[in-house]
Amino acid sequence: MYKVIIVDDEAVVRLGLKNTIDWREHGFELIGDYANGREAWEAIELQKPELVISDISMPFMDGLELAGLIAAQYPYIKMIILTGFDEFEYAQQAIRLKVSDFILKPITAKEMRTLLDRVKAEMDEETERREDLGRLKKQLNQSLPLLRERFLERLVAVGFGKSEITDRFSAFSIPVPVPLQLVMVADIDDFGDRELLSYEHDVEFLRFAAFDIFKETLERDNVLIFRTREERMVAIVSGEPNESLLYERVFSMAEEVRHHIEKYLKFTVTIGIGRSCASPEKLPDAYKSALSVLDYRFLLGKNRVLSILDFEDKPSTSIAAPMDWDRKLASAVKTGSLQEAYRLIEDGVAEMKASLASLEPCLVEVQKVALTLMNTIQELTADYKQSPIDWQMKLMDVYRFKTLDEVEAWLKEAVRSVVAAISDSRNHLTISQIRKAVEYIETNYMNDKMSLQDLCRHVLMSTSYFSLVFKQHTGETFIEYLTSVRVGKAKELLCGTSLKFYEIAEKVGYKDPNYFSILFKKNTGMTPKEYRESSAKEREV
Incomplete structure (x- = not known):
């Protein structure tokens, strides 16, 4: 009612x-x-x-x-x-x-x-x-897979006490793992040829397909499977009292997963296998070790099954890259030695791989190189802020790479861009300096004491480098260009004035009239007198 x-x-x-x-x-x-x-x-x-x-x-x-x-x-x-x-x-x-x-x-x-x-x-x-309690119960049952996933994720990430583990496993109708236990973690490297997918739901579909293969391959007795919120695929494998047999079994399962995903989905995963543990309370340590071994993908590359057994007995050095790697690389960039820069990058990456250093020291070394390259750009380019390679130099970009091979390719492309930017900047500066030198010659040609040293001091360049680039840009040496300017001015004076030859010689920078006459004939094929007479006849006609 x-x-x-x-x-x-x-x-x-x-x-x-x-x-x-x-x-x-x-x-x-x-x-x-x-x-x-x-x-x-x-x-x-x-x-x-x-x-x-x-x-x-x-x-x-x-x-x-x-x-x-x-x-x-x-x-x-x-x-x-x-x-x-x-x-x-x-x-x-x-x-x-x-x-x-x-x-x-x-x-x-x-x-x-x-x-x-x-x-x-x-x-x-x-x-x-x-x-309708039945409906509520149905809804709860529909939510159970997600709740189960979150429970298993927390079990390996944070851990529970013994009594709580028993209660939770019972509530979810999950058999408690028996000794020994191992955790394996699979992480998608990238989507291969499908990387150009433009919609998030396509990516989610591929992740679902990978997890489906992961489940189908591993779903058997004594294996608990779930996905983490970071989209990693995790399996807790138990039931082998012998540690070597457990590792052998898990490695075989992991290799099967890796193979099936590559074969059927055309992209790759890397799988890390951690240390074994004797009880579910110790699973966080096992999980952490699986994640740490997964980091070795950065050194060794993608599409692998990596086991903690392959690394825990090998000494790791704290030196992850060659001494002064960043400084030497910057020097090669400054001199425009692209091949030398590539060699240094390859050597540095190879040494980091060989060192078996952990992920962080490697990233620090790469960051140091990136920062040095940024400083090099600032030193050598006139307009760094508008530089087309600015986007490549952001320090945090290194964290998006999953392997050193990707870092190597990125560094090479960055260095190529830096060298190109510096070359463009230098060309721009050189052209500006040559233009300034030409203007100086055309303004001061009448100065009989003008020298190459004076001109280089004016444009702030060394005499050897100036001589090289001046000839490249004008097609003439400094003396040849100065002489042509002076002869050209002399022609104007011979045609347009009645000045004596020695007066004209002095006005175009020659104290010795005879030397002026010799140079003039050498450049025009006529003496100053012959040139004046010839020009006068042409005007009369």
Whole structure:
């Protein structure tokens, strides 16, 4: 039986509803009627009815205001609005306030009975749904796989006490692992040719497919399988009292998983096998060792099965790269020796691999190199901030690589870009300096004491380097270019003035008129006199 109240400021409406409806026959108990929303609200707070039938237009508090309070504080209470106002905006407000029905007055007793039956059926259905323990149990069963995964993940990552382990395993109907136990962790290297997938759901599908193969391959007695929140695939293998037999069994299973994923999905995984342990309480140590051996992928490459047995007895050196690797690499970059830079990168990576150093020292060495390259760019390029290789030099980029082979390829590409950027910068600077030198010659050609040393001091270049690049850019040596400028100016003066030959020689930078005449004839094929006469005849014609 559901409790109901009536709210209407017209006494005749309240009386009619009370007397013409057999409320109990329709599954309701009428517990009160009220003349305005304020009185009704006080009753609602005290008695918590399941249904409120209310008018809209009432003093002190109207029906929509009352509906707003009910929706905010008792959203499970259903409300029916009875109104004489056929207004669309009222209906809109009623919908926003989640009113169950909006009925226009006058309403007949028959219509009210039909309405009550329909509302009761809806309320019965909701009650049944809430109280359906079978449905709740089904939902719980649907959630159990995820809850089981989270339990197993916490078991290996954090651990539980002995009694808690027994209780939890029992709750999930999982057999408790028996001695000895091993943890193996599989991590997807990359998606190979499918790396160009553009949608996250495609990646998730591939992860699911890999886990499906992982499960199908390993699902047998004494093996617990789950995925972590980092998308790693984990198996707890137990049941072998002999440690060497357990390792042999687990390695064989891991190799089978690796092979099947590569064959059927066309991408690869690397699998780490940790130390064995004698009880479930020790699984966090076993899991941690499996993760640590997985880090050796960085040194040894992808698509492998790696066991802690292959590494724990081998001494690791703290020197992960050649001495002064970053400094030597920077020197090669500064001199533009690309092949030497490549050789240094290859040697450095090879030495890190051979050292069997842990992941962090290797990353520190790579970061040092990246930082040195950034400094080199800042030193040698004029506009570093707009440099096209800026994106490659971000220090944290090294953490996205899973192997040293990837780091090697990245470093080579970065160095190639740096050398190209420095070369472009140098070419730009050199062109600017040559232009400055040409301008200096054309402005100061009349100075008979002008020398190569003066010019190099002006453009801040060494004489040997200047001589090399000047000839490359102009096609002439400094003396040849200066002579051509002076001869050109002399031609202008011979044609455009009546100056004496010795005066012209002095104006173009030659104190000795005879030397001037010899140079002029050598460059033009005529003496200054012959050139003036020839030019005069041409003008007359």
